Amino acid sequence: MTIGQTVFLNGTFRPTGEAAISPFDRGFLFAHAAYEVTAVYDGRFIDLEGHLARLDRTLAGIDIPNPYTDDAWANLHLELIDRNGLEEGLVYLEVTAGAYGMRDFAGPETFAPTVFLYADSKPLIGEVARDGIRAIFMDDTRWKRRDMKTVQLLSQALAYRAAKGEGAETAFLVEGGKVTEAASANAWIVDAEGRLITRELSPSILPGITRAGVLSLLEGTGIELVERAFTPEEAQGAAEAFTSSAGAMIAPVIALNGRPVGDGRPGRVTRRIQRLYYEAMGADVAKVAPWALG
Numbered sequence: 001m002t003i004g005q006t007v008f009l010n011g012t013f014r015p016t017g018e019a020a021i022s023p024f025d026r027g028f029l030f031a032h033a034a035y036e037v038t039a040v041y042d043g044r045f046i047d048l049e050g051h052l053a054r055l056d057r058t059l060a061g062i063d064i065p066n067p068y069t070d071d072a073w074a075n076l077h078l079e080l081i082d083r084n085g086l087e088e089g090l091v092y093l094e095v096t097a098g099a100y101g102m103r104d105f106a107g108p109e110t111f112a113p114t115v116f117l118y119a120d121s122k123p124l125i126g127e128v129a130r131d132g133i134r135a136i137f138m139d140d141t142r143w144k145r146r147d148m149k150t151v152q153l154l155s156q157a158l159a160y161r162a163a164k165g166e167g168a169e170t171a172f173l174v175e176g177g178k179v180t181e182a183a184s185a186n187a188w189i190v191d192a193e194g195r196l197i198t199r200e201l202s203p204s205i206l207p208g209i210t211r212a213g214v215l216s217l218l219e220g221t222g223i224e225l226v227e228r229a230f231t232p233e234e235a236q237g238a239a240e241a242f243t244s245s246a247g248a249m250i251a252p253v254i255a256l257n258g259r260p261v262g263d264g265r266p267g268r269v270t271r272r273i274q275r276l277y278y279e280a281m282g283a284d285v286a287k288v289a290p291w292a293l294g
Contacts, residue, residue, distance in 0.1 A: 004084030004119035008076055013083060025114055027096030029103050033151045034058040035094040039246045041124055043087050046281050048074060050209040058148040064097050067113050076117060084119040090247060093117045124249060125288050129274060132252035132266050133169040137232050138162060140173035140180045147203045159183040178229035180204050185245035186211040189230055189238035190269045200227040210244040217276040223269060240267030250274045
C-alpha cells in the first residue's frame, strides 16, 4: 500500500501531512460516520455508482446530510486519483457528523459533515486472489444494523487481530449458529452439487457492492445461486469458499479453523467467478491472472 500525497478534506485538496480533523468530531467521539472504499483499475472506478448509492442510504440512516450530489462525488473521486496519479488501488471516503466544539450525544438539529478522501495505490489482483486465504470462526459481536457501512469497526478489527494470532488472514463471523459474513467482506460457499450459496440481504449483513457485481454476472453461466444463511459446519464441509469485497475482490478461502476447504486450493467455481469479474472490470485476464483461466 502507498498512500497518496494529496487528500481531500472539507472542500480542499491538500498535502496529506497537512490534513487535520478536530478532536471534537463526532466520527472520533462516537463513531458517527459513514465510509466507502471504491476500487480503481486502469484509472477507472469499479462500481462507483453502487458505492455512492450505498453511501447515500447509510447517511440517511444515521441522520447525516449528504453534502454532495452523485456527480459532485464522482468529480471529487476523479480529481483525487488524477492528483495522485493513481492507476490501480482504492479510494477511501469518510463522512462524519462533524465537529461543533463539544461532546454532546444528541448534537445539533442538523449536522455539518466532515468530508475526507484519500487514495491508496495497491495491486488489486495478486497473491491473495491467486493462492487464497485462511479463516477462523468467531462470534459476531457487531451492532445490529450491519447493512449500514459505518466506521464502527472495532469488532472487525479485533477479528482480524484474532485471525492473525492463529495464523489466518480473516474470520467468518457467526451469530445464532449461522455465518453472517467475513470480517470485512461477504462470505460465499460452493456445496458438493456446485451450488453457490451466500446469505440473503438483511440488516444482519452489509449489502456488498462487489457481492452485487458477482450476482449480476451469474446469468447464463449455469451456476445455481442460493441466497440463504449457512452454518459453520456447512462452510467447513463445502467444496469451495471465498469472500467478496472492493479491496480483495474475489478472495478464495482455502482453510477454516485450520482445516482445508475442499482440497485446500481455490476451486473451479471460484476461479470462474474471478475470471468473470476481472473481465467485467476490463482486466487482461491472460496477462494479470492466468491462473483464473484453467
